[in-house]
Amino acid sequence: MKSEYIYHVRLSDPVAGREDYYFGSLSAIYVVLGVEDIGCKVSRLWGYGITADRPYIGKRCSIYKERVYRKPKGAGGD
Template sequence: MMADRKIIHLHKDGEDYYFGSVSAIYSVFTKEDIGVSYGSLRNYAISPDKPYSNKHVTIKEGVLISAKGNRGIKNNPPRFSRGG
């Protein structure tokens, strides 16, 4: 079973943005853009049951769901014998 991967969903001005961490938000937006500093947002401890919202943004935490793939799995290729 794959581990759940956390995703941070930020909604601002009718647009949706997705980040891998709270700190990644600040690589795109300033604290003035979203109306809260990184430290305050970190201390708020966003969770799936506890989104953060102010007059600038709504920030939620969710789980990224992905299909289990076979990429990177090496299969044993069939062995062919050459007539001899």
């Protein structure tokens, strides 16, 4: 099974009434949230190297890389 991941962003100060956001890539974060919300540019996150075992913890937010589990096509269990 192919491993797929999402980025879970938890903000210290909610934006639009939300503190949790989910994205398919680091770049996608900046389409919805600004540098002022995250506290750094995307290049910093790329350089940091977020993994499932190494989340980014900053003053304005925490970013976790989490695995997405899917049922294989044709598999039972419904």
